[in-house]
Amino acid sequence: MHIHVLGCHGADQLVGGTAGLVRQESCGFLIDGSVLLDAGTIGTRLTLAEQRRIRFVLLSHLHFDHIKSLPTLVDNLAEKFDEPVIVAATAPVLQGLRDHVFNDTVYPNFFELPNRKRPILQALVLEPGKPVTLGHLEVIPIVVNHTVPTVGYVVKDRRAALLYSGDTYETEEIWSLGRTIPELKAAFIESSFPNELADLAKQTKHLTPSLLAEEWRKLRNDQVPLYAYHLKPPYTDQILRELRELHIPGLKVLEEGQTFTL
Numbered sequence: 001m002h003i004h005v006l007g008c009h010g011a012d013q014l015v016g017g018t019a020g021l022v023r024q025e026s027c028g029f030l031i032d033g034s035v036l037l038d039a040g041t042i043g044t045r046l047t048l049a050e051q052r053r054i055r056f057v058l059l060s061h062l063h064f065d066h067i068k069s070l071p072t073l074v075d076n077l078a079e080k081f082d083e084p085v086i087v088a089a090t091a092p093v094l095q096g097l098r099d100h101v102f103n104d105t106v107y108p109n110f111f112e113l114p115n116r117k118r119p120i121l122q123a124l125v126l127e128p129g130k131p132v133t134l135g136h137l138e139v140i141p142i143v144v145n146h147t148v149p150t151v152g153y154v155v156k157d158r159r160a161a162l163l164y165s166g167d168t169y170e171t172e173e174i175w176s177l178g179r180t181i182p183e184l185k186a187a188f189i190e191s192s193f194p195n196e197l198a199d200l201a202k203q204t205k206h207l208t209p210s211l212l213a214e215e216w217r218k219l220r221n222d223q224v225p226l227y228a229y230h231l232k233p234p235y236t237d238q239i240l241r242e243l244r245e246l247h248i249p250g251l252k253v254l255e256e257g258q259t260f261t262l
Helices: 046-053 070-077 091-100 172-179 195-204 209-217 231-244
Strands: 002-007 011-015 020-024 027-032 035-037 055-056 084-089 122-125 132-133 136-145 153-157 161-164 184-190 226-229 259-261
Touching: 011 231, 020 122, 035 153, 046 070, 070 084, 084 091, 084 132, 091 122, 136 172, 153 172, 195 209, 195 231, 209 226, 209 231
Parallel strands: 035 055, 055 084, 084 122, 161 184, 184 226
Antiparallel strands: 002 027, 002 259, 011 020, 027 035, 132 136, 136 153, 153 161
């Protein structure tokens, strides 16, 4: 399973890096060139040819930073597409896209354009806990603890599996499932706020480094590489410091442009 990190932060921002300004962008992970896990970042990281190879968009929830590049993708494909892009998500997310985004007011309804028989976007309703096949991948959506209906995912191919927490606060079911998967090769777990903003994290249903450590222990497998993501850019340095202080072996923080194979 090849993963290309398009965006992995909780917002978009230019920040200073060793080689100048660096773009931190909202979550979007391209798997094997054809499956996009969350749609916060697409067009700013992919060529048009790469965007045309996307066959499935897998959404965790409706919050803007996880869907905001989907209209851009549609615009880029509008004049030339061979088959619809399948948008796979739970029913509340798909309904929210129709009600609030592709509603012919904010944006044209590309679930019915250019015509209902052959639209650019095609909806696939996911049911939590039920596996579904997207191309060559098996995907299992699992309900997590956020302020709106949200799922994390376990994504599998024939050799490896990825656990993706989605936006979440303290939760249980996804870790229970993770403990049953022997081929689990990576866990992406969000860490949005520093520890001093624990009250805000609780209110908005996100994790801090301390909470990440507690959730990580529920997996009961310290051999699985842990990748933190969804850091809010204004707090990045503080969150990074607090993550290092956890002394979790092999803990890494995802970065835009990173690619790796599980």
